[in-house]
Amino acid sequence: MPLRIAMVAGEASGDLLASHLIRAIRRHHPDAEFFGIGGPKMQAEGFDALWPCELLAVHGYVDALKRYRELSGIRKALLAIIRAQRPAAFIGVDAPDFNLWLEGRVKDGGTPAIHFVSPSIWAWRGGRIRKIARSVSHMLCLFPFEPALYEKAGVPVSYVGHPLADVFPLHPDRSGAREKLNLALGIRVVAMLPGSRQSEVRNLADTFIATARLLHRRHPEAVFLVPLATRETRQLFEAAVHRNDARELPIRMLFGHAVEAMTAADVVLVASGTASLEAALLKRPMVISYRIGKWQYRLMKRMAYLPWVGLPNILCNDSLVPELLQDDATADKLAAAVDRWLGDPVACRRVAQRFAELHLSLRQNTAERAAAAILPYLGDGVRS
Template sequence: MRLAMVAGEASGDLLAGLLLGGLHERWPALAAAGIGGPKMAARGFEAWWPSDKLAVHGYADALRHYREIKGIRDRLGDRLLAEPPAVFVGVDAPDFNLGLEKRLKAAGIPSVHFVCPSIWAWRGGRAKKMAASCDHVLCLFPFEPELLQRHGVAATYVGHPLADAIPIEPPRAAARAALGLGEGDPVVAVLPGSRRGEIEHIAPAFLQAVERLHRQRPELRFLLPVAPGLRAMVEPLVAAHAGDAPIQLLDGRSHEVLAACDVTLIASGTATLEAALFKRPMVIGYRMAWLSWQLMRRMGYLPWVGLPNILARDFVVPELLQDRCEPEALARETLAWLDDAPRARALQARFLDLHHLLKRDTARRATDALAQVLESRS
């Protein structure tokens, strides 16, 4: 079977890579191509364009790259119409994928969207666009299918593939040994994002918070996993903002870092869910261009932006956004977790319940749903 896929950014590449594992189990001779990253390539995916071409940060960044990204989408659509795949799967990246899916669906190519856009949090009008674009949506969270079905969108709850990939009991000791850390070392993970725009806006505040933490607690160790291709950008920022703090830069290895740490200072996004599945206390921070922030905050429906808080429907972890994402506050909230063991244990218990809720053998469920879409078309 020939499958086409588009995944934007590191998080989409990760989700698509996990999905491809299940697809290959069902269809061993599967050939998949389109837009993807290294996790997908490791599963035999042929990337005609790399996923980081779609990694924009907010509206201002999207406008700067609009012409290039639209050109990629037009050329990809032409190629898929000329050589139709059995099914197209758009992984997240709704601003790119929904328009492409609508074009393919109109031409008779089955279109499946993996990851429901956050219409329950903002931009609820997308539901109508999805009805015109998708034959089926694979949902990560249990409340999403009913919401979509109200708008005439067929959907299946498949759980979250990260809940299958991350062990219920995090391998803390093994991760620390692999990273050269002692069992008793107090460790802070620093994850300022995986996109250039995120690094530009968020990393300086995070690194200045690290410098403050180092001055107050010299015994702290800091781990910063760097996304592929961003080390040359991160290293000068560390030198400029973190002074003499003992920061260990790592190429990737974010899961080892989350398993090993005591608390993480983390940018809002999929990584916060990963941290929750590793049962780690966190401080969520985020900044973006002023115009993008003004637009996004006016369209939000919920009081939370971090996935752990959204799923818990409570501020179980602090969120420091835009002007509040400043070094002193970030450092203060990080120390608060380190100094309150009962609070951290209570949070870990809530995250354990969340892990069981999302662990649903996603690859198998998603593959079954794809098979049903193909059978209904044939």
């Protein structure tokens, strides 16, 4: 029988990670077959998607509760398929709330369960590590400080680096990015990334536009680039521009092109999340912002362990870039923080050097290292 591997990836980021991993495993097992829950990038590698990964995209506690019955039914159906087919291994890519339940039951049935991308136990809900220890055969970590937490709990673990560090150049081509976006080299450029989710754009669009208005008064030549990931988020931001009567501002909305926009920018104003790590890998000074529901913010703040929410500060263990969250996420404060970067080239060079060191620490050829950690669990690939 061919080697069969079950996988579950949630959202677009998991789809990308899993597609690279499939390719890396196939270099060792060319005939391996993969099935489960995945997206278009995994399917392009020959993955058999029984359900699309978009089904796992839940936004906040309320959405998760609303969809609990649907997602629980999918999870139980997939578990039944895995038990019937007895694959060589199960690999859960991110989506911990969905995958850890599955991994525990798969592992109890004798199938190795590997989890790719550690949950943020170092940031909040650290008690989850007990559930993880029961559920997984091996944890694959993206960040260098994570393995020690799992070793202490007796969980087999490997540090594999972050895939974005492999993809992003060590020396970003800023002039090339400006040429591609038809921007002159001498003008000031601020990239504004209000988030990839509709809820994030709703929460930040008005404030980011007000921030652009204040900065435009101080820097009339400045251009504001706003890359938006989907048609829906673009429509939300366009509506905010009209609502705030801001059509006279030099705001350029882009469909995608977030990397090019950040590379071209003097400063990045970014919603907390993976985009802030991308900005760090592009060696850009930034201001991190975020706003969520008040009760949700209070709950998460009470459960948090670290003084930062932004990945650049967490990974460098230092307050390198300002974080203006919730009630502090005002146009006045955001504009002042962006303006400080624009007026301090020495500080910009200093933070770029720290981000270059971070980039090197995360560049580990992630897919190959992850595959190397998984291969010992695959055995001869035969299940009787």
